Amino acid sequence: MRKILTLIAFFLIIPTSAHAQWFRADSDHFVVYAERSQEDTQTFAEELERFDKGVRRLRGLPAGEPGVNRVTVYLMRSSLFRDITSSRSIGGFYHSASNGSVAFLPTTGTGISPQQTLFHEYTHHLFSVAWSNIAIPGWLSEGMAELHATAEVRSDGSMVFGREPSYRTGSLRNLDNDQITAMLTANTEESGVYIYYTAGWLLTHYLTFDPERDGQLSNYIVAINSGQSLEEAAETAFGDTRKFESDLARYRRGTSLPAVAVPAEDIQIGDVTVRPLTPGERATIEWAIRSRSGVDEEEAEEVYAALKPLAETYSGDALAQRAFAEAAFDKGAFDDVIVAADRAIAADPSLGSVYAYKARAMMEAPESYADIDDATWIDIRRVIVAGLQADPDNAELLWLYYRSFAEAGTSPHVIAVQRLYRAFEIQPQYPPLRMATAYQLLTDGKAAEARAVLRPLAFSVHESAATKRARKIVDAIDEGDLDKALATAEEGAEAGPEDEEPTDGEPNSSQVMRTFGQAGLNAAAN
Template identity: 25%
Template sequence: MSGLKPARIAMAALALMLLAVSPARADWLRAESERFVIYSDGDERNLRAYVQKLETFDRVLRLFMGLPMEQAPPRKFPIYLIGQQRDLARVLPSAIQNQAGVYITVEQDIFAVATRSRNDDSTLLHEYAHHFMFQNFNFPYPAWFVEGFAEYYAASTIEPGRVEVGLYNENRVAWLQNGQWMRMEDVLAGRARNARGDRFNETYYPLAWLLTHWFMGDVERRAAMQRYLADVGSGGDPVEALERHTGLTPIALRDALRAYMRGRIPYSRVSHPFPTAPVAIERLPRSANDLLLINQQLKLERGSDDGLIEQVRQLAARHPGDPFAQLVLGRGEILLGDPQQGETVLNALLDQQPDNVEALQLLALSRMKGASEHPEGYDVAMGQMRGFLQRAYEADDANYYTFLLIAQNRIGEPGYPNENDLAAWELTYIIAPQLGQARFGLAQALMAHDRNAEAIALLEPLANDPHNPHNAAMVRTLIARAEAGLNGDDADALPWDEADGEMMDDGEFD
């Protein structure tokens, strides 16, 4: 035996024990498939299986909606899979306890964060169903159907060789069995919140799920649902339309739903041979361990620092010369700290990576803000901004944020909105129809060209948004202006608020 003393042997043994119970944090992996970009700090095998499940789910939705099976969206959907619920606060500090994830649509990104689960992916499937609906259907569905659609398909089981759709949702049924049902008139009319307007009624989502399931569970009722949705979409009252197309009053509908829930709820087994999705996986640099989720928080642009910029500076300092750390530091400085220092960092990054699209976009954003704050250098700053956006477009000609910045830059300029401005807004919307600001900005530009009917059609899906009543009310105001034949000149004065998105938790979505 060596000359180690007993105390040193004990200390060495303790160190080995600590290493055994406290493994080093796993590096982040990035998986890319035809429709998704998924980040995970879990193992590679589970990540591949997760990507395959989501690719299959997209095709299931396409199959049921009658869309081309192999058609891919113009933008891949980013998802961040986290192992611990507390990691969600690194993206969304206001996250509540037991919240399983969040779906976020803001100007700089549209993405989801979700905790990994071996047995229940319904929360993420719910959010992707919303994302899918906005991507493929520009129709003013009633609010209950927007949620019911997502709930219906989120209960699907997707396993290798087995796909089942429309399954019994035990969580929703439990709420219906134990909670006090909302009035069906309120469900149909989209009145999901209580008298104070500060939360969803506990049975709103379960009833939206059950009503959708009831309609989908029978061929005749499914046909009636199509007629009902078309009626409501063309302006029909959602309560009166129900009786027109089903013969049921709201009270009779409630009784029918209770009876339906007591019976055997039907589901569909899909036998379509869905293909295996090719997946490319890469390991991200160690800087991602410190900065990947915080980078997403920075994109929310909440204005208040709360010490975040100092945290970003300290974490970036751990990775000198690392391109991703430079990008996050540059973003943090421009949005929360010293914009001049941020530009210095990002210009240094462009020396290494001349086609870094995010760095180019951030420099354009910084120049845009600088131009508004320093009128004496306006022309120079705007020229520099246009140069950065031109380079960003040349590096990636299908990035919605580049087109959004191009369009926003022109607001208030002579001749706005011209045909080029309309084209920029249209491209933003085509690539990112989930972004409320894309629809709102395009609608305003269309109204300025006396294309009010097109603007109304574009805005109507937002008017029933149950997750952001402030924006929904504002959209209805703009629709009223368009219906009155007014243009959109002063619409930019309306206080649009890009929401945090729809939060996912154990039972309620908000």
């Protein structure tokens, strides 16, 4: 009997992760790792793709490049999600980095579904790419994210946009016109950042669906990007302020607000393939999630120690080696990074990210870039070029090629500059890359282009070192002081990832969604 009880106790203490079922889905715009069944993973990835197509159809956005700048999504059990977050009130988070954008979600939410969280954050991502040089004020950025977050996927494949966010009902009830007027003429969180979610949703809904205001939202965006102030642009696009306020109040009092269904035939998606993780991926996935979510020095030590023996066990698994390369890089174990990268390349030569880790390790191993001799810089560039031959649209490798000249104290030649610009074209959502692009444009005497690149960052509703610097550069350009603009941009180009734009009130540049509380689209949404 004692032996039986001992065996029962043994099985009870086996970690849940030992039995966890993980699948990977690949589609045009997403890579999804889900701790769900294969069928659920397929459905989740397909709905994400339909959402992408639905928003593009609703807003008239270009199709984008399939397979380029995909967002990696980790969908995990709640206990694992809580391990990588600092608060139980976070319903999911997203952040951009030099190696791409990634979102982290629990399989179950508290007050808002994981899907709504991701729809909100992916809206930010989508517009930062599709409108890479278009500035929009904070209320509109958050308003569109909130409007799209409540999208409803129907069983017939259509998608409904415009449902009221139930988690904002209380704050919507307490809105007044003075708050909305103040929001229209201010852009930073000084005026109360959370009004941008509530009033932003209402204004965006009104300007999207009210037929009397048709076209005014586009006119407003054009006015802002033509040099008008926020107040001037509002008057140009919306007309008399008092009438606008009264019309909005009447719209809000309506018995039901309109919604629109984008028909299934307008949101046809590409192939979504789902597979179980390899044994090496499955063994390392939870540590890889911890690593990609961001680690401090102590956490980096823990992740490195856990992954090192697994990297030996699964030495022929490319993605297990990639996970260890990242952990070793965070730990500063650059020799291990290079070994892991070489193993990954041998197993899968098409995996561009491991070439980037190898090149970065070669750059970071010496005390400073000044200690790297010319021959080593040539070797570093060979690694980068080999990676680009395997993965030509890898934004991190394109930027690293440019940086290999800048960090060596050598003026980047024309191909290096072209690769920087291509990196920004692929991944404009990453603030340090945006700043580096603006700096190169200013160096080339292209102040107007640099200003256009920086204005979306300068317009961010969330204050950060990057947004403040962007505003200083734009102001200097407007004042004709290009020397000051260039000097300020140089500081930004040298800033590291820690200078990324923090969003939605959380540190570490994570866009966080908390759990608090047009033409041609004629299908009725009931």
